[in-house]
Amino acid sequence: MASTEGPRSIEPTGRVLDYTTRFERFLEDRVAPIEAELATKGAGSSAVPTLDHDGRMHPAVQEAREQVRREAGALGFYAPNISAKFGGGGFSRVEMHHVEEFVYRNSGLGLGLAALAWTEGPSPAHEYLSPAIRQQYLDPIVSGQMSTGFANTEPSVGSDFLAMGTHAVKDGSDWILNGTKKWITSAAFSDTFLVTCVTEPGAGTKSLSMFLVDANDPGFRRGVDNPSMMNDGLTGELHFDNIRLPAERCVGEIGSGFALAMSWINWRRLCRGGMCAGWGSWLVDRAIEHAQQRTSGGKPIGELQAVQHLIAQMDLDTYQARATSLVAQAELDQLGPFSIPLEREAPRLISLVKVINDEAFYRVADRAVQVHGAEGLSLGSPEEKLFRVARNLRIPAGTTEIQYNAISRGRLRNKLSG
Ligand SMILES: Cc1cc2nc3c(=O)[nH]c(=O)nc-3n(C[C@H](O)[C@H](O)[C@H](O)COP(=O)(O)OP(=O)(O)OC[C@H]3O[C@@H](n4cnc5c(N)ncnc54)[C@H](O)[C@@H]3O)c2cc1C
Structure with missing residues (x-):
């Protein structure tokens, strides 16, 4: 297929097509045996892990995910989102949408999902790690040899995180960190945390x-697990008791x-676009297949208008x-999706991507369950699992209401400033 690499193009580029072609083989050759x-x-x-006695993901499932991550890193699949100068692929957000959509569409709920940097992987914030610690931390995080996490939420603050209690106090050139974080993905497993x-x-x-x-x-110190309806044993607490941090551990300034x-x-937030498109089309395909096979009154239910x-x-x-x-991420590629400070127009566009995808995918997952009847409600079915995932998505990384705030703030500010 010809690629179109215009500045606002929403088409997959040549390097996206190269990635997806190679990724398909990776799923067959490396992920399927694991x-x-x-x-x-x-x-x-990976879709329905057994939990250990502490409620955490079974170590064998976690080890399999880590193996996929390390192999994906070695083959260059893991960090297309990171700038090329830091060892990543340097993909734009439109390119990342296509990569994420492909990975989610083709991995379903399998281990292939671990091949692409997610919350345990390198983020735009990691690009601000100080030069003094890049070799020790940034390089292995980008290559998938080391894992990471993001510790922001606390027992008493989520959306309102400027009110957090965790604090660091200067001591000479070092900083002394104290506090507790809650609901942290990979709390029990990650090697490092921002x-x-x-x-x-x-x-x-x-x-x-x-x-x-x-x-x-x-x-x-890793704390207790925070079990949720996801039931994946991945979310938990972290405690910091007088951790002494040298100045070079400060990210940015x-x-x-x-x-x-x-x-x-x-x-x-932006990753929701490719994820919901990939899983959404997977659920549509599965619903069609089911509607062609399941019968009612002697005919496939797919012949019923309902x-x-x-x-x-x-x-x-x-x-x-x-x-x-795709349209919003093409616009964001022009603005700089993660520049600090962000362009004025960016927060509204980012929130539009998140809220529209989360809310649409929730309806898609709900209807997928409906088409499958009792099978869709059965524990362990992809529809049942994705319905719970879809319900979850509307809260982490900023609730739906917080996205509405950002969208209306963007519009009202433009209106008020003429
Ligand atoms: C599975 C899972 C994984 C997570 N992973 C991480 C992670 O890796 N790292 C991390 O730091 N956090 C993580 N979180 C936490 C997540 O980011 C927070 O749950 C989320 O930001 C919402 O905060 P809250 O739960 O405290 O809800 P609250 O902020 O208490 O919100 C409660 C309700 O009030 C509404 N509300 C609150 N403030 C406003 C406002 N200003 N305007 C309008 N409505 C408002 C909300 O929309 C919501 O309906 C995770 C959570 C879950 C469930």
Whole structure:
């Protein structure tokens, strides 16, 4: 297929097509055998992992995910989102939409998902790690040899994270970190975390800083698991008790923690486009297949208009949300999707991508369950799992209501400033 590489093009570029062609082979040649081996271990699967006695993802499932991540890193699949100068692929957001859509569409709920940097992988904020620690941390995180996480939310603050309690105090040239984080993805497993904390109380958006914390730092402790309806054993608490951090562990500059946290969060928001398009079209295909096989009154249920309309609604939601993602991300590629400070127009566009995709995908997942009847409600079916995932998506990385705030702020500000 010819590629179109115009400045606002939403088509997959040549390097996206190269990535997806090679990724398809990677799924067959490398991921499928790891999945087959995992199936022999009685540990569940990546979609429905058995949990250990602490409620955490079974270590064998986590090890399989890490193996896929490391192999993907070695073959150049893991970090297309990171700038080429830091060892990543340097892909634009439109290119990333296509990559994410392909990975989600073709991995379904399997281990292939671990091949592409997600919350345990390198983010735009990691590009601000100080030169002194890049070799030790940035290089292995980008190559998938080391994992990471983002620790922002606390027991008493989520949306309102400027009110956080975790703080760092200067001691000579070092910083002493204290606090507790909650609902942190990969809390039990990651090697490092980007931790936001207060360094200048009362300074508003300049009050926070971000530090890289190593799980081997004295004073770092993994806390209890925070089980959710996802039931994946991945989310938990972290405790920081007088962790001494040298100045080079500060990410960016002191006072830039809020902007850096937003760059991480905005990255997660934009990833919703490809993810919901990929999983959405997978669910549409599965619904069509089921509607052709399942019969009622001697005919496939796909011949019933009621079922046809469910499928049409799934299709239109998926198409509409995907189109929004591609158009908005093309616009964001012009603005600089993660620049600090962000262009004025960017937050509204980023929130449009998140809220439109999350809400559309929730309807798609709900209708997918409906088409499958009791099978769709059955524990462990892709429809049942993705319905729970879809419900979850509307809260992390900024709730739906927080996206509405950003969208209306963008519009009202333009109106008020003429
Ligand atoms: C599975 C999972 C994984 C997560 N992973 C991470 C992670 O890796 N790292 C991390 O730091 N956090 C993580 N989180 C936390 C997540 O980011 C927060 O749950 C989210 O930001 C919402 O915060 P909250 O849960 O405290 O809800 P709250 O902020 O308490 O919100 C409660 C309700 O009030 C509404 N509300 C609050 N403030 C406003 C406002 N200003 N305007 C309008 N409505 C408002 C919300 O929309 C919501 O309906 C994770 C959460 C889950 C469930």
